[in-house]
Amino acid sequence: MGELEQKLVWESHTKRKAWIVWGFWFAITLLTIYCWVEMNEDTIWFFVYDAPVQAADLIDRMFPPEWLYINKLYKALWDTLNIATLGTLLGVILAFPVAFLAARNTTPSTKFVRPVALFIIASSRSINSLIWALLLVTILGPGILAGIIAIGLRSIGFVAKLLYESIEEINTTSVEAIESTGASRFQTINYAIIPQILPAFLGIMIFRWDINIRESTILGLVGAGGIGLFLSSSMNILAWPQVTLIILVILATVIVSEYLSAKVRRLLI
Amino acid sequence: MLKIEHLKKRYKTGPWVLKDISFEVPDGEIVGLIGPSGAGKSTMIRCVNRLIDPSEGNIQLDGVNLSNLSSSKVREQRRHIGMIFQEYALVERLSVMENVLSGRLGYLPFWRSFLRRYPEKDIDNAFEYLDRVGLIDHANKRADELSGGQRQRVGIARALAQDPRLLLVDEPTASLDPKTSRQIMRLIQSICREKSLSAIINIHDVPLAMQFVDRIIGLQGGEVVFDGKPDELTEDVLTRIYGDEDWTDVKAEDDDLGIDQENDQESEEAA
Amino acid sequence: MRTWERPHYLVPDKRWRIALWIAFFLYLIVGIGSIEVNWLRVYEGLERGGRFVEGFLNPNFTRRAADIYSGIYESLTMTVTSTVVGILLSIPFGMGAARNISPKPIYLFCRSFIAVSRSMQEVIVAIFLVALFGFGAFAGFLTLTYATIGFLGKLLAEEIEEIDKKQLEAIASTGASWLQRMHIAIWPQVMPRMIGLSFYRFDINFRESAVIGIVGAGGIGATLNTSIDRYEYDSAGAVLILIILIVLACEYLSGWIRKWVS
The missing domain is CATH 1.10.3720.10 (MetI-like)
Structure with missing residues (x-):
């Protein structure tokens, strides 16, 4: 009887811990999404899409180095x-x-x-x-x-x-x-x-x-x-x-x- | 002559560790302080050189009252009191010689000790002490290259370098094997005899104490429960000091092997 | 009468010791000599220095309150996103850079990626990313993410290279797939340290976000730069105090969470 009880207690304890851990991850995910949205409020996405072209252009101008x-x-x-x-x-x-x-x-x-x-x-x-x-x-x-x-x-x-x-x-x-x-x-x-x-x-x-x-x-x-x-x-x-x-x-x-x-x-x- | 009168000590609001201790140590006498872990032995000898401040009572060394000195005066008095530690307490990254010479620090101004410019006489004496403890060839080794017994010898030489009037010895053998323990005790004894130095030795190993000291004081729960010659230390007395089982265990083990497994407990107490 | 000289263990030979000291002092003389100081300018500057100390002790949070608020806010959002994305990306890069579990070409690629990221100051990276992506927090986000990958990726790779090989072999011998092996044998061993390091990196990212703003990559740095340029030391003091407080809060929080995790 005592053994069974102990087992039950143990399970519920780990369950609670698991909930806390999941809640923690969930909160981090939400926070990250929120921050992402807030951060990009002023981002001009055209520049971001255009970046590869800019990068290619920049690299072209950077090489060769002026030794x-x-x-x-x-x-x-x-x-x-x-x-x-x-x-x-x-x-x-x-x-x-x-x-x-x-x-x-x-x-x-x-x-x-x-x-x-x-x-x-x-x-x-x-x-x-x-x-x-x-x-x-x-x-x-x-x-x-x-x-x-x-x-x-x-x-x-x-x-x-x-x-x-x-x-x-x-x-x-x-x-x-x-x-x-x-x-x-x-x-x-x-x-x-x-x-x-x-x-x-x-x-x-x-x-x-x-x-x-x-x-x-x-x-x-x-x-x-x-x-x-x-x-x-x-x-x-x-x-x-x-x-x-x-x-x-x-x-x-x-x-x-x-x-x-x-x-x-x-x-x- | 060391005179202790009604010494009491408690840490902050804790229980009394030392309760009204009084005794005298005449010049040249070697006193063994025995007692179970937590009896207050470590606190007792640390009160004498004021590594711990006593709460009440007087401690007089050659007429100077140590218990109420200002910190600069304490330093002046400390140099007359040599101390030998359980874990040797050498500065491991300094040379053997520097460790011995550090016994002179109380006599020197900072700049001399900083530049290691010791007076010739100090250096001569340090070599002599190293010779006396059999380590003359190791003077320039680093202290961490030595074995346990050798380190304890350096500790003894350091205490001697202070040119002390009193030696405080805290569990000198607790970290050593039985044979080395005996050698160290014999060394301390013969040095005290040569220089007619008095000494207080904290020691948990009762047979070893009985062999090398002139007088034994038994502490129990912060009180002196025995004060007498080693041969007066009967089983009754030991029971009074250690309680029923403890002391027989100690004695049985010592008789068989000479190894005392209480060591670990003792060192915890010291810490 | 015996003499004694203190033995030196680091450099036992006396001639070498003297030579090293002479070299050191020569360097000091030459090095200090190379400092060109315009003492008149310094003298004029002392008054400003005094005002800075005054401003730091008596900060003004109100004059630039709006700027300070939006700057700190942007710094924090940048720090959160870049730390999370950086951690996620540092996992594949770290695993790729561990010699014992990844194939040679991937190892070399990931190692060099990490090495470049670690050797480049965030500010330099930020300058380039601002040039490519325009001014603002997005460039800052990319900069900090890139730096996080380098920092955590290297430590993760080292952790993985040090883990118990026997455990890895034991699990491989049960016929576990590569992913299973990673999950069972490696993750539990490196996880605790990685959590601690992630918090540490969050802290660094916040501090860095204050710097890359100076070159236009968003965050509190821009506000700080303007107030220093205009000699508004009381506003600058306010920003610095906020940075110090937030860093202290992060350290306290991460210590608390680490204790909680273990």
């Missing part, structure tokens, strides 16, 4: 590399204290300091580097300085988030042991915490550098220096063969940086 244009791009590539690298360094330097203030086990105050640090992380993570660049160009004027700071500001949140998570995961008895020798707060950080998070820290930094190379290629679109400047000026004068070449160069840069960062990270681990 010789590469000679003008070297400086821009160097700028792009600098924006990414210096921006990463700036971001890392700023992220380091933020991470310590955000980690539950190192923050001086969970009530006041930690929420502020978490807010800094959230703001920096939510806002794309291109938006930061847009802002900074109006403040500092066009140039790679705006790009570096934009990349730096965007990197703070990313690096600090991953870093504070790894700080929270450290072995606490080593920290206790160092504290029990009479070490000061900074000595404890230096001896017990930093050695434990160093590998994660280097990994995060290189990972972010790789992402930053990618992002710094487009900052020029809003005037923040690098190869993106050339992309936007070539596009403005409809020099499509140049655009093709620039995009190929960007792709190559991204692939090389990804390869390098993967290689270095493997070396560290």
